[in-house]
Amino acid sequence: MTAPAPRHIPVLGREAVEMLSPRDGGTYVDATFGAGGYSRAILDAADTRVIGIDRDRSAIAAGFDLVDRSNGRLTLVEDRFSNLADICAAQGLRDVDGVVMDVGVSSMQLDEAQRGFSFRLDGPLDMRMGRDGPTAADVIARASEADLASIFYIFGEERHSRSVARAIVAARLEAPIATTRALAEIVAQVVWAKPGDIHPATRTFQALRIFVNEELDELQLALSAAERVLKPGGRLVVVSFHSLEDRIVKNFFNARGKAPGGSRHLPETAQAAPSFRILTKRPVTPDEEELRANPRARSAKLRAAERTDAPALPPGELPAWPSLKTVMRGG
Template identity: 50%
Template sequence: MNYHHTSVLLREVIAELQPRPGGQYIDGTVGGGGHAAAMLEASAPDGRLLGIDCDPAALAAAATRLAPYGARVTLVRGSFREIERLATAAGFVQVQGVVLDLGVSSYQLDTPERGFSFQASAPLDMRLDPDTPVTAADLVNNLSERDLADLIFRYGEERGSRRIARAIVEARQRQPITTTDELSRIIARALGGQRGRIHPATRTFQALRIAVNDELVSLEAALPQIVGLLAAGGRMVIISFHSLEDRIVKNFMRAEAQTGRLRIITRKPVEAGNEEQQANPRSRSAKMRVAERMQA
């Protein structure tokens, strides 16, 4: 399957990041290279970019898309939770901008064998980095009922978490739960079927994905590192897709602004316009926050 992903808020990212010739920029979630290509175009002829991603499929796609920019691009495999170490090793220090586009890509969602979606029968995986050891199936089949309920409530903000956890434990006593559609049916039965606009399994799948990939911990670890990498006047642009991520970013930027290290550029998060939402429905939940590094 060819790697495909539509970069959200692309014009807004470039408008706020303000890439310029000679600058150094980091895309901590390079994906298919959409934001990165726009950053390189805007910083031509000699701006440089470091692209980081933990998914080898994403890096391969980025390498193809960004090949025309030659030596201006450096791509490394890794997690943005180690952004300071990866950037320093690649010679990117005191940079002019850093972008994080959080969550999963369209490619990852639409590739059944990655196990992110309940729309098809697939192994219950959900790993952004396929080399990490813990899958969603491991959590579903091994966590206690209480821990499972807590995970689903905390990361999925699912009010029916206890019913779902109880149903999962009862089902796995008969046989291990190994596929996405099997888990989806268990959740739907536990909640009484389809309710409202979203599928009953949506929040539980989100919670499992966040837990499998340690996403919130990674974000909390990365944000102070990004501030340390920015030169005075450099900007950090963070795009999140659910309230837990956005809350972390908002609170971090506010706290750093109080110390004088950051200046908040976006008092309210930037969201996709109607035209983009119609063209790319997955942009509807995107929220972008921007802050600028002040003089140390």
């Protein structure tokens, strides 16, 4: 008899579920289903209903067994988590008791060479979390040198972004850059790493993945959607893995978690009441035991807030950084 596969344990999973505080009869949204770790923990914690969302069809298919074992308490939806509010409406839900998000690429995606997320595994330069839209290879082939430099600098915080972009443009004149190994080797020629440093291609790959999947835009839209669907007292818990994501979450909670200050030089006006009560003054990070078990957790930060009864605020404008649509059409 084949031994069952070990259960996936999400980063900061115990802390996330404790913050979510599931209760009998509650409805919760696992906005980034992945391997189902959060959904399983929420279902185990109380007699709850869970809506699991993932844009990755493979993750949804792998979750069907958990659906079968949940006795009708788990529903999986293949979609972007930015569509969270519409998904809840389609499920007949006007408000929910909690939303949890684990932002970024999953271990399953990183470990599958054919997905093209990792420079450590040679595979096609894909990087799409879903199955639609341009691949990373398409971006590398079509984006201008200036756009590539902006992508690497903004989304990867790569200090050598211009050198990397220049090297890519020169290399693609010789042959298409279609594999992860080919791109990693090009980057390694212009980004030098000291012993013990991260791989020279780390930031370039991060930037491409974020750009191809429009991850930061998706996160900002998903946070606003969660604000609209959470009932008073409902909780939003977000685990992020790098500074760009964490900054967006922190700024969102700060903007929603305190009343705007007035000015003694201007007439007094009605101020919007805070729509969230912040639960984590400082982000929660993994303890030593978790880091020993999962080194990938080292950069994780958890932030959480509780919905007040104030109306949701309008979504903020998305930053004016390079967009996938514009770059691919050469605009």
